[in-house]
């Protein structure tokens with residue numbers, strides 16, 4: 001019935017402990033309603049919800065912008081270094097429970113500096129939690145600073161200036177927020193500067209935006225990975241190019257469903273991506289808002305698309321090969337997958 005598995009339960013058990021990396025996770029999107037209330041109280045911030053149930057009920061989105069409006073409002077409860085530490089620590093405990101061995105975390109500094117929170121407060125809180133997770137769980141990490149694409153390139157440039165003292169802890173830069181109307185070309189110069197600083201480069205492209213935005217991410221920003229990339233499938237030449245380049249796509253199934261990028265999980269393109277030899281990975285994006293952490297994402301697509309053991313192993317392997325770990329660390333992680341398969 002399920003290729004490589006005796007039953008659906010057997011597959012769920014396999015997914016639960018499968019060693020994996022998460023490469024597309026906005027730390028602000030892991031803010032659970034319970035912590036939102038706790039921090040609102042701690043920092044004396046008013047929130048327009050009476051209880052956790054009201055917050056969850058507000059998480060019904062018909063597109064990316066619907067979500068972003070509530071996401072930027074939610075992050076308003078984060079004020080102190082301890083808040084960012086607590087947020088990141090809570091995510092890492094969930095990641096550990098999902099057999100995540102390596103994480104590459106996005107953060108949105110402009111969502112905080114715009115509100116008067118110091119850049120240092122954000123980076124120091126997040127990175128202290130990342131250091132703790134290495135000691136506590138052995139989870140390794142990279143940190144990726146995203147520019148908000150609805151803001152100007154000059155503002156992104158100023159944010160890169162603010163990051164300069166912290167480049168020892170920041171591994172890459174990304175591009176997120178409202179995609180349509182804000183093509184990668186708008187940020188060509190600031191990404192060139194980031195490359196000159198030896199930062200890794202990623203960009204959200206082809207989530208709601210057209211294939212042309214994916215081409216721009218490749219040709220103008222010179223990305224090392226594409227975040228989402230779903231709409232690449234509309235352009236066979238682009239698919240062939242991404243496959244030939246071994247370009248990793250960080251795909252987010254529950255996000256795609258909640259933001260109506262797909263109408264139904266059964267219509268999710270993940271299996272088509274794998275058949276086209278695209279280096280797809282599975283990730284949670286904003287797990288608190290989209291209804292599940294990384295294993296829930298694997299499980300949802302596995303059920304809807306009846307993924308085989310071989311496909312699940314490919315996804316987990318892709319998560320390490322597409323990571324920014326060095327070759328020795330990648331080899332070590334891939335060996336843990338081989339050992340897992342042979343149990």
Ligand code: HPA
Pocket residue numbers: 026029064071176177178204207255285286
């Ligand atoms: O899925 C996303 N897309 C664009 N911007 C975002 N910021 C947080 N999540 C997202």
Ligand SMILES: [Zn+2]
Pocket residue numbers: 024026176204227285
């Ligand atoms: Zn994202």
